Amino acid sequence: MPRKLVIAIDGPVGSGKSTAARRVAQLLGYVYVDTGAMYRAFALKALKRGVPLDDTEKLIALAKETHIDLRPADGELRVMLDGADVTDVIRRREVSLAASKVAIIPGVRHVMVAEQRRAGEQGGVVMEGRDIGSIVFPDAGLKIYLTASPEVRAERRWREHQQKREDISLERTLEEVRERDRRDREREASPLVRAPDAVLVDSSAMDAEEVARLIVLLAQSRAQARPTLA
Numbered sequence: 001m002p003r004k005l006v007i008a009i010d011g012p013v014g015s016g017k018s019t020a021a022r023r024v025a026q027l028l029g030y031v032y033v034d035t036g037a038m039y040r041a042f043a044l045k046a047l048k049r050g051v052p053l054d055d056t057e058k059l060i061a062l063a064k065e066t067h068i069d070l071r072p073a074d075g076e077l078r079v080m081l082d083g084a085d086v087t088d089v090i091r092r093r094e095v096s097l098a099a100s101k102v103a104i105i106p107g108v109r110h111v112m113v114a115e116q117r118r119a120g121e122q123g124g125v126v127m128e129g130r131d132i133g134s135i136v137f138p139d140a141g142l143k144i145y146l147t148a149s150p151e152v153r154a155e156r157r158w159r160e161h162q163q164k165r166e167d168i169s170l171e172r173t174l175e176e177v178r179e180r181d182r183r184d185r186e187r188e189a190s191p192l193v194r195a196p197d198a199v200l201v202d203s204s205a206m207d208a209e210e211v212a213r214l215i216v217l218l219a220q221s222r223a224q225a226r227p228t229l230a
Contacts, residue, residue, distance in 0.1 A: 004124030005141030008132035014153030023212035035129035060107035106189035131190035
């Protein structure tokens with residue numbers, strides 16, 4: 001029987017990581033872990049508590065007292081923040097922007113990375129984020145670096161905003177994508193990088209199903225070849 005891998009999917013905002021990871025997990029019968037949702041949930045808590053997003057000490061202390069669970073339910077992943085379901089509210093634009101700010105704090109990332117490792121230690125998981133293959137699971141059985149042009153990624157994000165009836169222009173969305181890219185690459189803790197052994201997948205001209213099935217083929221090949229869980 002093929003062994004179950006840890007599949008790490010990293011990449012910039014709007015590259016399609018969440019959609020691809022969710023579909024790959026479904027096709028393989030793996031568990032999908034959305035690490036970005038963990039940061040959004042924590043950012044939501046910080047916003048509700050009124051903790052300034054530039055107050056490092058208070059944010060680290062808040063992270064240490066925060067409990068976030070990712071629970072599958074009815075074919076979806078529900079995000080639980082201190083026992084409350086926050087799956088829908090964390091997708092709001094203001095929460096997403098706040099998440100990108102708290103995620104650069106080393107002490108906050110330290111707490112979250114420990115939780116991510118706990119979630120994936122048994123294998124059979126598809127985990128997506130920006131430092132999964134480089135920091136969280138450097139020995140993952142399959143690492144994917146999923147990307148697309150800034151323009152394509154901005155259009156995807158803009159369409160998401162439109163579906164949520166959020167009033168923002170495509171031009172502004174592109175500015176936010178480029179700013180997020182800069183912040184992710186330049187942050188001190190776990191900057192966004194492509195791991196040396198990660199497979200580069202450019203989704204600019206691919207739909208979500210094509211991306212997912214390509215990753216599944218790669219995973220199946222690795223699972224047959226590797227003697228260990230990772």
